[in-house]
Amino acid sequence: MVIFDNLRNAWRLLRQNKVRSFLTMLGIIIGVMAVVVIMSVGAGAQSLIVNQFKSMGTNLVGVLPGKSDEKGPPASVMGIVVTTLKDDDRKAFDNGEIPHILASTSYVRGIDTVTSGDNKTDTNFLGTSAGYPNVEEINLEFGRYFTEEEEKGNAKVAVIGSTVAKALFPDADPLGKNVKIKKTIFQIIGVAKERGRSGFQDQDNQIFVPLSTAQKLLLGINYVNFMRVKVDSADNISEVEEFIKIKLREQHNITNPDNDDFSVRSTNQGIEAISSVTNGLKFFLAAIAAISLVVGGIGIMNIMLAAVEERTKEIGLRKAVGAKSRQIIAQFLVETILITFTGGVIGIIIGSGISILVASIAKNMGYSWDLVITPSSIILGCIVSIVIGIVFGVTPARHAARLNPIEALRHE
């Protein structure tokens, strides 16, 4: 078998020039490694976000201001502020009309440096409805959450997360103490239990205040950022979604669903939307990494052209003893492919190693990060490296095959 002889010969050459072979492969190693790492870390980050969604519970329906495609990202993700959604809209559907809605809450968000006495800390404040603890899982270490009456009365009361509690009251009991948010003094009525990190967010570095208070005193707005609705069972989600849509259209005097100025999504839809964004990002990054493969391929072509020059005499000899042009092409092509393929395999191994390392570091830091090394990325790495070998090996191989045997033999 000629191909087997070519492979043996190519492997021997590769091993005899270890340093040169390695440097030749480096571009491919780095390129394939980058693709594998990006695919794997991308999938890991995706799993982190998806897990975060799942940890909120799959029985949730979200209501967001602004229209959006079914699967595309909501307008608010793009940084557009839509002001059409009000807390009254929530009260319109959460009125006990259908039994599947267990609880609901609206949200507004803000950031501030809050102070208490001499201590201060940067934190998020979250304006919610009184039903918040029934929608999301939050338990109180001390005290209580605010009531509907307090919310209606714009009460200046706050529930603080454990990180905030440690920062503002390292030694004292925060209950009953005051905290100043945006020049308004709130009385602390509760301290939340530690919830841990969720995704990239420290869920304990938050202050919860009544929605109306946050809107009027802290943000000066009358709309809400989004809403969440807890449904009794996942089976009833679509029914609840439809109900909410009908109620919101009534509220907003919309007759044609195409003109909806809101979007209703379940957690699963949210997962899909996030996945579509992260997938896009992942492939974008992988495409950038692929550029280094092209650069590596050009480097290999260059080295192989030099190798043809260096081995002109050998090529002349091979032709003199009966090698046909296509057999010379095959020889050099096999050599190039072996280099790129070996580089690809090394890249896959290193890339997988880095992916495992990243995953274990992320896990140690408490993120729910899945290690994802898909067979498809490994197969892709192998195929891409072989294709690069063919694409960039053809020119040097043809160059070799075109040599005149007499001149090649005389070459010094």
Added chain:
Amino acid sequence: MALIQVVDLKKEYTTEDVATPVLGGLNFSIEKGEFVAIMGPSGSGKSTLMHILGFLDTLTTGKYIFEDKDVSTLDDDELAEMRGSKVGFVFQAFNLLNRVGAKDNVVLPLLYTKASGAERDRRGTELLAQVGLSHRMNNTPGQLSGGEKQRVAIARALINNPEIIFADEPTGNLDSKSGLQVMKILQELNEQGHTIILVTHEKYTAEHAKRILLIHDGLIVSDELVKNRQIAKDKSELSK
């Protein structure tokens, strides 16, 4: 029927529209089993003639008939086929692959044939034994002396059972003792029936052949049988 028949063979090299004649109308034939030396000073065209006869180069006009076949009509692949099956080359500079052992060098031409791995191994071993290098099978050219290298090259030239062995200044890079050894092997091969064409500029070396074609400025000056033929002997035999 002659093995080689050359009729009015001409060769010109054309560079930038200037044609330089190298061979100007040669006529001769070589029979199977002959030992012919093509002799001439450098620049006489003897190497070009050998390249054409060995299918490495093509003629400009005239005819080259090899075993009834008109070589000038063959394409590149067919010429490669002829080189791989009909001729074997022994070069002045040995032209061995430095990174592989003696046996792998010997069997190199078989890579381009259908010979199996076992067949290659058997032939390689056999031929290295024939040139007296059984103990050097796996030594790379760097570990061999000049004479040993040329003997490896001769074994390589024999591996395809060629009709003709072309030896281009085979003793040019060797000391006289190794040169004698090489000439002795070539003479022995001729005794066994191989056709040998030797290219040299030295009269002494040429006289080891049976017939000398003397070439000067691209023309055959004389074509004569060797009267006082040199018979190469090992020094050990000479001292007897």
